[in-house]
Amino acid sequence: MRADGVALSETNATEKRMRWGVPVAEVALVAAVWFSLQLAGSDPGATTRRPGTDVPVPAELPGFRSDAWLLPDEPLLGFVEIPSGPFTMGSDSAEDPLAYDVERWLATQPQGIVDVPTFYIGRYEVTVAQYAAFVRETGHVVVDPTALQAPPDHPVTGVAWTDAVAYTRWLERALASSATTPSALSELLRTGWRVALPSEAQWEKAARGGDGRVYPWGDDARQDRAVFGVRGTAPVGSVACPECSYGLADMSGNVWEWTRSPYQPYPYDEADDRAGLDTEALWVMRGGAFNDTAQNIRAAGRGGADPGARRPFIGFRLVITR
Amino acid sequence: MSAASRRRNPKSGDPSGRQQRSTVQDGGGAAPPSRNALYLPLALTGLLALLSFLPRVQANDRLTWSFWGAVVVLLAWQGLLSLRLGQSGQGRSLTTVLRPQHYVQATVQLAVFAYWGWYWRPVYDFAGLLLAQLAFAYAVDMLIQWSRRENYVLGFGPFPIIFSINLFLWFRDDWFYLQFLMVGIGFLGKEFVRWHREGRRVHIFNPSAFALGLFSLVLIATGTTDLTWGREIASTLTLAPYIYSYLFVLGLVVMYLFSITLVAGTAAAVLFGGSALYSAWAGVPYFVDSDIPAAVFLGLHLLITDPSTSPRTPPGKMVFGALYGAGVFALYWILGTAGAPTFYDKLLCVPLLNLSVRGIDAFIQQVKASPVWEGLRADWVFTRPNLAHMGVWIVLFGAMSALGKTDGTHQGDRLPFWVQSCEEGRRNACDRLMQLEATYCGDASAWACNELGAAYAEGQIAPPDAELASAYFARACELRFQAACVNLLDPGDIARSDPRVLDLRLMLREAGRNLMDEPEGEIFERACGHGWSFACERTASL
Structure with missing residues (x-):
């Protein structure tokens, strides 16, 4: 027995317990933290995201295929062929008094002729339901929660250019690997065609056709042909436009649409896309939105936005292109 | 050790406080044991509850619940202790002992917080949470001591423990209950993990280092460093x-x-x-x-x-x-x-x-x-x-x-040095380069994010990983780095460009200087000094 009244055998026993106690406590602590993380449903250390199983995706949506990520129920899942050929790009302010200077081809020439090879473009803008299906399958982060809050058949908004590119990548893989993909589409993807955002030229050709019209339906603004000058988005394709080029819907109005073209001064040349890498990124969007005037929904109108911008009036549509 | 130095360096760790009392300033003898002593931890618990109404705490539900959880634990402990004392008719006493190694250490640590916080504002923003931890620590320390013995030695002891923990690790607001847990474990370790040394029973571990070491292991094992x-x-x-x-x-x-x-x-x-x-x-x-x-x-x-x-x-x-x-x-x-x-x-x-x-x-x-x-x-x-x-x-x-x-300045501060060392195949240089780029990318340098994306896309200095490459390109693109947007579209043909002025401001902060408001010319001069050749050309042209 020591002077302080503690038996040495008791001391040794305590120290033995301590020797085991520390590692046991550590294991218990690891388990406690892990368990609390599971309860909280958080995995902040993970570098990959889990698919978003809690994202609401409608089981059925009239006019869209529930077995094909809610793409349109059409032979090519809503993709429309735009045949190859030249079209007039840019604006001539003599014919279109609403034209902006940035739409002028050259100082000496108001418009240019651009030859665009065949491509396929989506008849409609990408919908909330389609984007939700992507988020649910991939776990892609929804930075702006309002992106998925609109009705499922409205165009998705609040998505950055980078989100739109991610969607194209996913859809390409999904279509290429799915047995439900129409054989014509499968064949295209098998032979090197890709799902992408439209280039600025592809978009403008699809919008105005080969006859250089100002709006997809003709040269005059018509409130009954597009969603513009109103307070919110409308379901895609909800405004009938029998005169519109190639039967496409909402090329004017509803939401601005991201393109894959960086904002460059005209004359347009796709080869310029890799030029000016030392400038701050600005990407072209087209078509105007529900809250715009007739001036901004013209087929030749050009908008530019920061690729990280997520706004309630910017969405996108797709092309299948070489 | 001389007698003089022994006086200046009193040995601590004796739970009875017997030895210390002869070598430290004693603010007064122990009051007679009384159950009124429990009002002190109660007051500290009240302070903790009051601090839960700080705007920062109220702004985050999980942080508020962390505070209230700590308050509930302390109240329950006090209730049980009070019940036990009431049944046995015992009281508890308090002795005030001010030990220089506590208050000097605490003052030095506070000086570090003050200087560091002057240049990194989250430290000052954290002051309320630091105060809450001190209140919690004192209450826990008292309750541990009074649960095991009659007298509590009141001094500045918890200050250096709390300050020391917080100079190295804080949990984020969402996970702040773990901070309280860490503090509690530090004090429990001090009280229970003891051994005999030089004839005295003393705590084995430095209390703050024990808690920090234990939680570090847990955070590494669970891959949850981002909680802190x-x-x-x-x-x-x-x-x-x-x-x-x-x-x-x-x-x-x-x-x-x-x-x-x-x-x-x-x-x-x-x-x-x-x-x-x-x-x-x-x-x-x-x-x-x-x-x-x-x-x-x-x-x-x-x-x-x-x-x-x-x-x-x-x-x-x-x-x-x-x-x-x-x-x-x-x-x-x-x-x-x-x-x-x-x-x-x-x-x-x-x-x-x-x-x-x-x-x-x-x-x-x-x-x-x-x-x-x-x-x-x-x-x-x-x-x-x-x-x-x-x-x-x-x-x-x-x-x-x-x-x-x-x-x-330090050689390792200079990113071009690591780029060159990586190209020359020097030991670990590519790993270090990627570590640095990851840090700068985290700081919102788009150039660094694009370089990381390129590394994963090319697969030369890092294992190829298309998904990771896309994630880095997307981040850089959203930070408006044009080359990264181009890479996101076509990762098969990697585009690169020089860092922008904003990137340089983020990457040239050697010795911690904030460069956000520096004139562009000085940024390029500094970048030139770091070995960025394009910046030397820009400096010459300015």
């Missing part, structure tokens, strides 16, 4: 200019008063020496951007210098310091190799060192008893050995500073 501010804390000390000199001067105060020079100085010497040797061998610095990371420099002054948990003999202190230096050196490599955050290096080895103290003491006794020691003993003896040790330390630190090994 640990990474930011480790990297933002250098935002305060001349932080090494500042810590050095503060350290001198502690060294003078508590004779810790041999521990801290030896640890620093081993780290400086190890870094120099590695650098000479590999051609690149060992620690990426310094010879001793600032947080390690802080750790060797404040984490390992608790007299109760470190050796008392001068040779023992030297061995202890040397082992800390070697331990940090080894852990930095081990953690880096394992892909774990390397800033845990300074924390993980302290509990192991504490455990080895008795072994070190025994080893020193054996050495002292050997004829070799007799042969080595110098005939001259300093009357003030600590001052002599401090003199050597001052010369060593001065020499390291003169060689540019402390404050100021």
Whole structure:
């Protein structure tokens, strides 16, 4: 027995317990933290995201295929062929008094002729339901929660250019690997065609056709042909436009649409896309939105936005292109 | 140890407080035992509850619940204790004992917070949460003591423990209940994990280092470092200019008063020496951007210098310091190799060192008893050995500073150096380059994100990973770096461009200087000095 009244055998026993106690406590602590993380449903250390199983995706949506990520129920899942050929790009302010200077081809020439090879473009803008299906399958982060809050058949908004590119990548893989993909589409993807955002030229050709019209339906603004000058988005394709080029819907109005073209001064040349890498990124969007005037929904109108911008009036549509 | 120094360096750790009372300022004798003593933890619990109404706490539901959870635990504990005391008719007493090693250490730590926070605002924003931890710590300490014995020794003891923990690790607001848990475990460890040393029953581990070490292990094991501010804390000390000199001067105060020079100085010497040797061998610095990371420099002054948990003999202190230096050196490599955050290096080895103290003491006794020691003993003896040790330390630190090994620019700060070293295939240079780029990418340097994306897309200096490459390109693109947007569209043909001015402002902050408001010309000049050749051309053209 020591002077302080503690038996040495008791001391040794305590120290033995301590020797085991520390590692046991550590294991218990690891388990406690892990368990609390599971309860909280958080995995902040993970570098990959889990698919978003809690994202609401409608089981059925009239006019869209529930077995094909809610793409349109059409032979090519809503993709429309735009045949190859030249079209007039840019604006001539003599014919279109609403034209902006940035739409002028050259100082000496108001418009240019651009030859665009065949491509396929989506008849409609990408919908909330389609984007939700992507988020649910991939776990892609929804930075702006309002992106998925609109009705499922409205165009998705609040998505950055980078989100739109991610969607194209996913859809390409999904279509290429799915047995439900129409054989014509499968064949295209098998032979090197890709799902992408439209280039600025592809978009403008699809919008105005080969006859250089100002709006997809003709040269005059018509409130009954597009969603513009109103307070919110409308379901895609909800405004009938029998005169519109190639039967496409909402090329004017509803939401601005991201393109894959960086904002460059005209004359347009796709080869310029890799030029000016030392400038701050600005990407072209087209078509105007529900809250715009007739001036901004013209087929030749050009908008530019920061690729990280997520706004309630910017969405996108797709092309299948070489 | 002389009688004088023994007076200045009172031994702590005796739970009864018997020995301390003879060597410290006693603010008054113990009041007669009474159940009224429990009003003190109750008041502290009330303070904690009040602090839960701070705007920062109220802004986050999980943080508010963390506070209220801590309050409920404390109230329940007090209720049980009060019930037990009521049944047994016992009371509890309080003795006030102010120990210099507590209040001096706390003052020095507070000075570090003040200076660091001046340059990194989250420290000041954290003040309310720090105060809450102090209230919680005092209450827990009292309740532990009064649950086991009659008297509680009230002093500044919890201050250095809380400050020391918070100089190295804070949990984010969403996970702040773990901070309270860490504090509680620190105090429980101090009370329950004890052994006999030199005839006294003392705590084995430095309480803050014990809690930090334990939680570091858990965070590494569960891959949850992101729950904490640990990474930011480790990297933002250098935002305060001349932080090494500042810590050095503060350290001198502690060294003078508590004779810790041999521990801290030896640890620093081993780290400086190890870094120099590695650098000479590999051609690149060992620690990426310094010879001793600032947080390690802080750790060797404040984490390992608790007299109760470190050796008392001068040779023992030297061995202890040397082992800390070697331990940090080894852990930095081990953690880096394992892909774990390397800033845990300074924390993980302290509990192991504490455990080895008795072994070190025994080893020193054996050495002292050997004829070799007799042969080595110098005939001259300093009357003030600590001052002599401090003199050597001052010369060593001065020499390291003169060689540019402390404050100021450092070879490892320069990204072009790492780019070139990687291209030349120097040891670990590509890994370090990617670590640096990951840090800068996290700081919103789009250039660094694009370079990381390129590395994963090309698969030359990192394993190819298309998904990771896309994620980095997307981040850089959203930060408006055009080349990254182009890469996101076509990762098969990688585009690169020079860093923008904003990227340079983020990547050139050696010695912590904030460059956000510097004129563009100065940024390019500084970038030129760092080895960015495009910046030299821009400087010439300006």
